[in-house]
Amino acid sequence: MGQIITFGEVLMRISPRGNKKFIQSNLVEFYFGGTELNVGVSISNFGGNVRHISAVSNDFIGDTAISYLNKFGVDTSKIVRSQRPLGVYFLEVGAVMRASTISYNRSHSSFSEIKPTMVDWSQALSDGDWMHWTGITPALTQGAYETLKEGLLLAREKGMQVSADPTYRSGLWKYGNDPKETLTELLHLSTIFIGGINEINEVLGTEFSYSNEDFIEASKLLMETFPSIEKVFDKIRTSLNSSWHKIRARMWNGKAFKETEDLDITHVIDRIGTGDAFAAGLIYGLQHFDDCKAMEFASAACALKHTYQGDVNYANVNEVEAILEGGVTGRLKR
Amino acid sequence: MGQIITFGEVLMRISPRGNKKFIQSNLVEFYFGGTELNVGVSISNFGGNVRHISAVSNDFIGDTAISYLNKFGVDTSKIVRSQRPLGVYFLEVGAVMRASTISYNRSHSSFSEIKPTMVDWSQALSDGDWMHWTGITPALTQGAYETLKEGLLLAREKGMQVSADPTYRSGLWKYGNDPKETLTELLHLSTIFIGGINEINEVLGTEFSYSNEDFIEASKLLMETFPSIEKVFDKIRTSLNSSWHKIRARMWNGKAFKETEDLDITHVIDRIGTGDAFAAGLIYGLQHFDDCKAMEFASAACALKHTYQGDVNYANVNEVEAILEGGVTGRLKR
């Protein structure tokens, strides 16, 4: 099976241990993350063949970021080094009714200042079967948007699958482009849509509700508007509080609607990157299973990710499949 | 708005990390706390103007205690330095059916050996609008009791509000004074009563039950007995086990009875100081809101405190208000 290409920012995540605030302890942990990287690492942990494309700083922090990706067997040979520092985000992990809080330092980072000339997409996509993008990248800067678009154009030209997770985050999109217009352009270069009612409404300018009926209607309208899109997958989170979530998924693949049962995550360890774990599970699943099992695999992967600290999902295929087979009781494995 | 004065012991709290016992690890964390200090820091985190009065050791531990208060912007300029060591308490944090356990080393501490001559109350209360005391201070020593009384007398003379949290703890009160008699004397110098049926029964010698009806009757009787007291606020904790509590509040302000809904704290991080967070929320609330919202603010502050390690509440006003507006799902803030 060919390579899966992820393209996006590598962020250094820094956070106090446990549920502490920065004001409580000067001992903190770092991980690397970034929504597309998280997808890539997770697929690599499933055994997929993944290459991540990005720009990282040309210093020991950039070295450490690359070694972090190497650790998971992700191909880092096409990552560009830049004179700009790596983006950083600071995280304070909440609990119960206290929300987790993030503060970003990414606006002039090595990735934010990427330019199309810095990536040789024909090399980057040489063995590519699949490319994954999210709405974070075009929301950062003109350069990030243009670089992505070049990659997507080539990917479609080569007949690759393109999965889109158009996550709309209003705190971004500050460089001038119109979100709706830009995402529309990029969705026309995509084949799999990973997102829910909010994203569809944002892109179509509609006001669908969260009901399954509306989800089906919205998906149909989306697929009419974007003929390249073949399937729509949606992950639904129910939060009792910061520490207790439930996850389920639903899909419309042009022919059928399916949905999964809720998975009950009674003790959330880390919710960052759980949406990315869903996307990773889906991509791996669509390459190996039918649509419905792919969705169930993605949903279980997403639920499992809540039990790992850091941005990435460490679960392997057996661990995800065990949940599909009903193994949610966490029986000790010797 | 004028200053809020808190008066009480600064204790160094030492505990193993997580749910460990001292026998399990020689790596431990320290914080500073003490019931009145906790109230002061919490109000300062809400933006209040707080001065804490105490006596701390004249060594690097005392220096560290003062720097800890400075960190939160509490005015420490009137804290007295003493040749006696700072009080210490050791904490082993329980879980589920295992209770947390505390061992004190405070009986000859710098604060326990405070004397009225050591505090210049006219300076200490110079810009004071509000003074807060608890039943821990008069329970320690004759000196602590007398010093407190002098402060309260002057506070009332200056027309300041005085909030009383007469927490009765039977392990204290060893120096000879009668608890009921002493608390009675000090409650006559107070305007806001923070406490429940247990405290009222202790002070009045009554046997009211926990019902709302009895709470109203008890409050009325309390306010008859202590005409200076204008309002009574009670916080009710329901413990499923060490790790799962529910919190609600009720009040009688001489005119109306009000109570809040239970806030469900499914994963308790640290319950020390949660009563103090309630008192702090109440004092701040009464200065800024009507009685009912003050109680709801206090109840939400108390619930939030359960999610912070250490004795003090780190929440700011926005974070508490978010809960009042129904935001208990802990949605990630970017």
Next chain:
Amino acid sequence: MGQIITFGEVLMRISPRGNKKFIQSNLVEFYFGGTELNVGVSISNFGGNVRHISAVSNDFIGDTAISYLNKFGVDTSKIVRSQRPLGVYFLEVGAVMRASTISYNRSHSSFSEIKPTMVDWSQALSDGDWMHWTGITPALTQGAYETLKEGLLLAREKGMQVSADPTYRSGLWKYGNDPKETLTELLHLSTIFIGGINEINEVLGTEFSYSNEDFIEASKLLMETFPSIEKVFDKIRTSLNSSWHKIRARMWNGKAFKETEDLDITHVIDRIGTGDAFAAGLIYGLQHFDDCKAMEFASAACALKHTYQGDVNYANVNEVEAILEGGVTGRLKR
């Protein structure tokens, strides 16, 4: 009251902190454990007089293991030193639907290579009242099996009580002996059976179900087959997921069936060694209480163990008894 003798492997347990995987952090914690050692330490924490018999490495790791047992007051004077390394096990602690995982490095350990000539059982059992064994020991090697059998023969000769926890673990038993045959031989040297339907079915070759009725029938048949066995105790775990368990117990003592209520462990800290905590509670209980209270004590001890990190139960008798008296709300002890 005479000494309780435990015989079994001392394992070094190494695990990342919290719910991390080894790939996530190179900072890890170690404890010592091993099913029979866990029973011994727990009884010692109840105030029992315990001697542990084992073979440990003749290096600083063996020294540390012995000092670990000394810490709890367990008699280590009869532990043998060996040129072979101590057995090690690596643990990754799961959460929610993620299972905890263990990897062993014990197959040529100091204990696995024990031989009957290495233990002087007449000295080891000199003041012995009770001996405890589990099915792990005879499952390791011929030498471990033979050494155990010698001890049991002498223990029965001396009229000591012998408790058997015949835990059947299919990953072991690789050296050639037949599990059923071997366990049968050793159960004929035992007086108290600690185990459930699975273990009874394994030993008798039956197919009893988990119902109370079948449990009684199975126990009766067991006691007919093994006339030395006087009582059967069973601990039942209901796992919602890795982080939330319920524990109850049932017994047949030849005369009566009794069972306890479920104890709800809503936030599991560490489930390793909880079965051993049950066995320890039972042994201590049978020495001090009637059968029914012994079972309730064991069940409460088992539940409490879930709140302590590491293999051993740190609870003392008062802490267990508090649960028997309904104290599961974890009220703070000052």
Next chain:
Amino acid sequence: MGQIITFGEVLMRISPRGNKKFIQSNLVEFYFGGTELNVGVSISNFGGNVRHISAVSNDFIGDTAISYLNKFGVDTSKIVRSQRPLGVYFLEVGAVMRASTISYNRSHSSFSEIKPTMVDWSQALSDGDWMHWTGITPALTQGAYETLKEGLLLAREKGMQVSADPTYRSGLWKYGNDPKETLTELLHLSTIFIGGINEINEVLGTEFSYSNEDFIEASKLLMETFPSIEKVFDKIRTSLNSSWHKIRARMWNGKAFKETEDLDITHVIDRIGTGDAFAAGLIYGLQHFDDCKAMEFASAACALKHTYQGDVNYANVNEVEAILEGGVTGRLKR
């Protein structure tokens, strides 16, 4: 004695513990630093009355930075909050022949984007006696340079002392201004020069050697060129390797040349901020002692700083004076 004003960037410093590299451990520590802040905190630890002026991020990292300064009693009331993130620097601490390495992420930080309109200098300097600046600030951006210049103009107008540490760092000065020209302008607003031959040669365009004779000549020429400058102080470091340094100082105060003996720092803990500790010792010293003792005090303060982790000097006046009295044997203080 009036206030000492420091103006400069607050940087978050992040580094692995001990001598590790980021690739070796994801557990790191943070401190706050920045050359002018280090001077301010150190003077505050000597008992001086210090106000720090800066711009920090308007998020929990900025809150933590301010609380860090509060901890030491530095007045933070005039610090500006900005929408830009706080500057960060990453540090890997070397040993022996391995150099320590720093990587900066500061180029669009909250302080780098400061503008003169953001600081109300008349308020900032209201009680000011002394203002301290370094060559880092004008090297960052046009805005930082202009804001500094406005402050210096007012300081001189008010007759305040102005100490200048014109550290020339070639990796900075990227925004267009000429270093020599800019520093010349600012030195005309200064009264105390803290720097050595390198700095003097840089500013004057001369080629003096490191000899004492040349130092005297260079100082004389400097004071001719900048008539406002009254005294010149130079700190000389001799590095055997990363872990072993020697420190001495020399001065020309227009009348006399003096130099100190070498202080031998056989086990360097942290050399960051040691130059700032020298400047702080000098400023405090010039306010309290004669020039020669001020230099010796500064030199001892600088040496002591090498024994504290982090950017700032924790020593108090007694601890520095003990060294002046020959107390370098580190006798245990009980």
Next chain:
Amino acid sequence: MGQIITFGEVLMRISPRGNKKFIQSNLVEFYFGGTELNVGVSISNFGGNVRHISAVSNDFIGDTAISYLNKFGVDTSKIVRSQRPLGVYFLEVGAVMRASTISYNRSHSSFSEIKPTMVDWSQALSDGDWMHWTGITPALTQGAYETLKEGLLLAREKGMQVSADPTYRSGLWKYGNDPKETLTELLHLSTIFIGGINEINEVLGTEFSYSNEDFIEASKLLMETFPSIEKVFDKIRTSLNSSWHKIRARMWNGKAFKETEDLDITHVIDRIGTGDAFAAGLIYGLQHFDDCKAMEFASAACALKHTYQGDVNYANVNEVEAILEGGVTGRLKR
């Protein structure tokens, strides 16, 4: 060989890691120590049979202290439990010219409030061959002094050796007794004197210098004054700074003067308890070697202790002997 009895306070030592101050980190480590306990543990690590007599708190801190002694195989069966808290000391470890600093919280501790009636000396000394005391104990309180004296009287009556380390610390001796008079009384009950010129001058009221000649004269005069004293051993420390010490020893045993070479401790890890390691090495040495080798053993033990964190010496006999045989190059042992 019979038991060695040590009698003295058990202190909990709390200190930040590395060379940090309490103000720098709220993560600290604890150990247990106390000068006589340190001697006991060290002898136990040499294989000696040691019993420690003390009074510790009747809480989980006292439990942890006892388990700490058990860990080293010290007999704790005669330690008394008290309602008073355990003494605590806080330590900030210096470096180079920065002195380590200690702050005590021991003045009303469980040991300080010991009374003669609390110790059953006939049981405590039942198998005793040797008793060791230091000048710290009689300096604390009348009760500590009297309890010690009772023990020494019985020890001498039983013909035991009694080693005295009369360390004079001026910060103690606050309860009224005269140090010189009290130490004189106790030295008349001692047979081995461990101390130098300072201690001899203090006890005799003389003014001997540090020269070897004066040491011999002083020792002779001491042995005339206290006929029970048979031998005098002195440890001499040369401190280059907090991080670099040299250690040597000298002795007068009534017949001969001997001294050792300096041992060069180029990188001090922890100097607390090094004098106690000398005393322990001496006691063990005098039981197993001639006087001169005992002194050399003690000196090497003392030097080695500087390489272990905490109060006690972890070295075993082989490790000390390796130094006597010239093995100071620290060759890796596999």
Next chain:
Amino acid sequence: MGQIITFGEVLMRISPRGNKKFIQSNLVEFYFGGTELNVGVSISNFGGNVRHISAVSNDFIGDTAISYLNKFGVDTSKIVRSQRPLGVYFLEVGAVMRASTISYNRSHSSFSEIKPTMVDWSQALSDGDWMHWTGITPALTQGAYETLKEGLLLAREKGMQVSADPTYRSGLWKYGNDPKETLTELLHLSTIFIGGINEINEVLGTEFSYSNEDFIEASKLLMETFPSIEKVFDKIRTSLNSSWHKIRARMWNGKAFKETEDLDITHVIDRIGTGDAFAAGLIYGLQHFDDCKAMEFASAACALKHTYQGDVNYANVNEVEAILEGGVTGRLKR
């Protein structure tokens, strides 16, 4: 340039932090190491193209070991997975006159039980230019010896360079083979000899002294005896104590004798793997420089390794070259 192949055991190294013993703290760190792996990682850090061949456990520990090698860009694609556990070694790091101590648990590890059939050498050496082996591998087991020999035979057949570091460690060689005979056989398959007088005397049965003259004679005799050997390189360590070493090197390349100056390592951080850093520097050096510079590069690499915790050398080529250019003062790099 073609690939460098290293073949040898992957060991998990576990050690307490700092200079602690296992008995002092249950918080420990792990790294992976092994003499040949250390060489491979170090060359990879210099930018070399390295493949490591080994057998590791088929569990999460083996996964972690592989991810550790991936982190440094070492090719792990030919590493074999085994049902046996990974070898472990425990390390207590000494200081000053206290030696570091190692305890191994490797005798039945996944690598010890390797067999020739498990490695496909033609694939493993496919792009190989250089193969490196040490005397540890043939000292473990018959299987390890035979597997190595097969690889060396093929390597020589392909005309690859073969470097031999025949480290003789008497604690190994327990499976029956004669060390001298076995090493002789393997040295006939080698071209570069890395070792000193001890190794030459061991292999030749001679008694050369450590003098340079004898080194030259010994090297000549070695090269006569083993005609395939072209060059001999020797690293000389002078240990003042565990914390202070000096390193220099000498060589005989058949034509000339050269030696380097001592490099003074005044504060040793970690001496494990420093010989491997020498070998790695040499291999990289011989591929890129003349013999003399290769030796100097190796010597500097070896010295630098003493400043990194763990088994492997993190230095890159620039950092090593900086020392060759005299940069041993550890000047801060910004």
